[in-house]
Amino acid sequence: MDVLATRRVLFRFILLLGSAFLAEPVVAExxxxxxxxxxxGDSLTLLISGNRQVKVRLDGIDAPESGQEFSQNAKEGLSRxxxxxxxxxxxxxxxxxxxxLGVIFVGGVNANLQLVRQGLAWHFKKYSxxxxLAQAEIDARAARSGLWAGFDPMPPWEYRALKKRPQGIIGSAPAGSDSSGATATAFWLNTSSNARHxxxxxxxxxxxxxxxCGPEEGKACGECGG
Ligand SMILES: [Zn+2]
Structure with missing residues (x-):
């Protein structure tokens, strides 16, 4: 065998080896x-062959949680x-x-991406x-589409973390508080430095x-603006 032929064989071997190792992750189901x-806004049920139902969580995106502003719009957007x-x-x-977990395609359209483009979901950066998706969120923010039309929306993952806290601000408002109770406690006051975050x-x-704490308490944090 001349050098070229040897190389060719070697190349084929590497290809074969490569495809054997890559077969699983590259060929997605x-x-x-x-x-x-x-x-x-980010989960649905799929009916597949054999009359089976599959619970699906759209990968790479995170829609507002129920109880958050815009959650209903997000759910309706995905339904549409x-x-x-x-x-x-x-x-x-x-x-x-x-x-x-997965990406839904409907009529050739990537639904996950479409939802972020429309401002109906966040790019779930922690997991994606x-x-x-990153660019779609940047564009949606710039265009003030969907949830970006509002003031400084809270990411759903922060909302979930808040709900888990024992003294969480979401849920039961203290007795005597009015409907503005939610915003009255939407900030965090460092009681040592008096900075509001x-x-x-x-x-x-x-x-x-x-x-x-509420928006009037403490001094605004220099980093986040309070
Ligand atoms: Zn801060």
Whole structure:
């Protein structure tokens, strides 16, 4: 064998080896089915062959939680896009609630991406480094589409974290508080420094001494603007 032939054989061997190792992650599983339920802005139920139902969590995005502003719009947006339609699900994994994670395609449209473009969901950066989703959120914010039309919306993951806190601000408002009770406690006051942090700040709920407070208390944090 001459050098070239040897190289060719070697190249084929590497290709073969490569495809054997890559076969699993590269060839993603695709499931076709009909959307028979939409639970919220980022999860749905798919009816697939064998009359089986699959709970799906849209991967890489996070829609406002029920109880948050815009959650109903997000749910309606996803319904408009997919409910009752035949779709393909590109499976990417399972989430910790055993729901199937994936990307939904409906009539050639990537529904996950579409929802972020329309300002109906956030790019779920903690679990996704998808550049298209990142750019879609930047564009939606710039256009003030959907949830970005409002003032400084709270990311759903922060909202969930807040709900888990024992003295969480969401849920039962203190007795005697009016409907503005929610915003009256939407900030965090560092009671040592008297600095007030908004919910996007890294110090929100994280200072050693502190409590939830209203927008008028303390001095605005230099970092987040309070
Ligand atoms: Zn701050």
């Amino acid at each position: 695709t499931i076709n089915g009909k959307v028979v339920g939409v639970s919220d 896009l997919v409910f009752g339609r035949e779709v393909s699900l590109r499976v990417t994994g399972k989430d910790r609630y055993e729901r199937t 480094d998808d550049q298209e 908004n919910s996007s700040c890294r110090w929100f709920g994280e200072t050693k001494r502190g409590r939830y």
